[in-house]
Amino acid sequence: MKFSLFLPFLLVSTSILANRPVLNTHNADEIYVFGHRQSSDLVDFVASVTELSGEELLLKRETSLGDTLSKEVGISSTGYGPNSSRPVIRGLDGDRIKMLQNGLGTLDASTQSVDHALSIDTLTIDQIEVVRGPMSLLYGSSAVGGVVNILTDRIHRDFEKGFYSKFNVEGQTAQPGVSQSLVLNYGINKWMIHVDASARNLGELKVPGFARTSSVRSSEARSNETPGEVLNSFNKQKSGGIGVSRILEKGYIGLSYSNLDNVYGTVSETDVTIDMTQNRFEFHFDHALPFKIFDRIRVKSTQANYKHIEFEGATTGTVFTNEGNETRIEIDNKKDNLEGVTGIHTRINDFAANGSEAFLPSSQSTMLSVFTLQELKLGNNSISSGLRFEKNEIEKESSTRFGASEAKDFSNLNGSLGHQYRLNKSSSLNQSFSYTERAPTAQELFANGPHIASSTFERGSSRLRKEKALAYEVNYKFKEDQTQWQISGFAQHFKNFITLTPSGQTDTESTLPIYNYLQVDANFIGAELSGLTPIMQNGDTSYSLKTSLDYVRGRATGGRGDLARITPMRLGTGLRLSRSRWLSDLDLRYVFKQDKISQGETITPSYFLMDLSMHYDLVVRNYGLTLYGKVNNIFDQEARNHVSTIKNIAPLPGRNAVLGIQGTF
Helix, strand or coil: CHHHHHHHHHHHHHHHHHCCCCCCCCCCCCCECCCECCCCHHHHHCCCEEEEEHHHHHHHCCCCHHHHHCCCCCEEECCCCCCCCCEEECCECHHHEEEEECCEECCCCCCCCCCCCCCCCCCCCCEEEEEECCCHHHHCHHHCCEEEEEECCCCCCCCCCEEEEEEEEEEECCCCEEEEEEEEEEEECCEEEEEEEEEEEECCEECCCCCCCHHHHHHCCCCCCCCCEECCCCEEEEEEEEEEEEEECCEEEEEEEEEEEEEEECCCCCCEEEEEEEEEEEEEEEEECCCCCEEEEEEEEEEEEEEEEEEECCEEEEEEEEEEEEEEEEEEEEECCEEEEEEEEEEEEEEEEECCCCCCCCEEEEEEEEEEEEEEEECCEEEEEEEEEEEEEEEECCECCCECCEEEEEEEEEEEEEEEEECCCCEEEEEEEEEEEECCCHHHHHCEEEEHHHCEEEECCCCCCCEEEEEEEEEEEEEECCEEEEEEEEEEEEEEEEEEEEEEEECCCCCCEEEEEEEEEEEEEEEEEEEEEEEEEECCEEEEEEEEEEEEEEEECCCCEECCCCCCCEEEEEEEEEECCEEEEEEEEEECCECCCCCCCCCECCEEEEEEEEEEEEEECCEEEEEEEEEECCCCCCCCCCCCCCCCCCCCCCCEEEEEEEEEC
16 A cells, blocks of 8 residues: 555665764663653643553553543543443543544544444553543644553663563453563663563452442343343453664664454344454654754654454454554654644544444545744743644545545644743643634444444534644642642633434434434533642651542533533542552542433442552662552442443442552563
């Protein structure tokens, strides 16, 4: 395919750059923006950032990425069973949340349907970065609600001589089974070699009481229904990856390959399973430049081939494929008090869906954009501004079912302006404005068929216009020793917000209710709070109080009421105990009743959950071992996620005990 030419071109061009003489030195402490920088002012400037790594990620990790992040402030989950849940940020999900792996798109089919899992293995990731709020300036118009970036170490930035690796084995009770992973790294003569593998074999999800609510059971009686589990929620997954990196004097260059094979059940259809496979290549290049102003270049490119088959019993149903390439070229600039990044970003997708339940036509999507983000430091003040121009083209292929071929193109302009004031060494006040334009997706434009996973007949509209959004956020941060506080308030106004709306009609052939993609104006407002405060110190034992709160409200303007599937208000508190090699967390979370609902929704009751987790670090003959365990939903409470389209047939997991060991050697 035409985008297959990207990687060879980049390999040649960047190898030439790598051999050029370099005048300025590389600062080892300088790490670049969002997956490149971890502590720079450009990242600190972003108002709401969450990072999970190390032991915190180990204890919060779940089968799906959405469930892994669902307890973070401002983040919930689509709740489509334990295998295919995506993150929801401040009430926005789907295409409005940009999913990245090592700074590049996942290039799968997870945005096309809630039952499609992300092509990400949570067992082998090293870090998760989340930005709440618009990041479309750097990562595209589909990042209007936020960005989730998954980091792996298949391509190394730095050299470490010799052999070092880690393994992990854990078992759980709510989805009975064992998960295991192994990572091997070896460094020699400035070369880094990486190999990883993982496997997961989990059974049906255990829940308190019946999976289906009493109202659903009374309207759709099943003679063989028994309490205690969600049918068809099993998961069997295996993955593997290799990577080779050459550490240069002023940077690095690397190439990796990974394969993911995931077989799982779809909760809404007890006879349907999905067999998903993705092969993914990544190329990274990072090097200093011999110029005074432009001091660094980065190139990243990924080529991915994705396929999943939906089996109805033993019969092959719909087959989804997505072949794509995404490439980013970025150049850093720095002079006096001004620094920033400027780049080119391209993406090409070739998507196809074939089968009796294919509600989408085959289509090709291309995106080309240029962007810049600059920051000026003036004493205690930092002013940031940026601009992005993006061109999107979407072409539908002709077919008997979806009609003649049709092409749509959109030009999007995104801009941002922000200000940070450092009150002192420990605290800062931040505010940001952004303007975002998002092009409709192929699904929103051209869908026309029964979507069994969501029990709807979806109709797109080629007359849809691009979304336009204005956003404002104010944020206060405080960090001193072990004390951390962050308070945020935000508002976002959408013009031409695209939403899937019931028509009140029923498709005669499938007997499913017809939903149309329509556009309304909408407002989102909300607030978030998170804190960690030491309350007692006794020798090497310390106690800290954890506090969290998040609230979001999404409403259509013109008296059209609340938007669907908006996260209810959540309040959390907890106690952290730290002693020598021990760390333990007791977390309590209250989720309020959601009665601000749209047409066709039902009220979701409130619920209260308690979780306990702990880990212990020890060293045995120079080998590091971490023993860890957790019990989620200690009191085995029934809880239903309002954001989920299947909340009435699949509650949250019941009591879940997890026990595991992680070792480094």
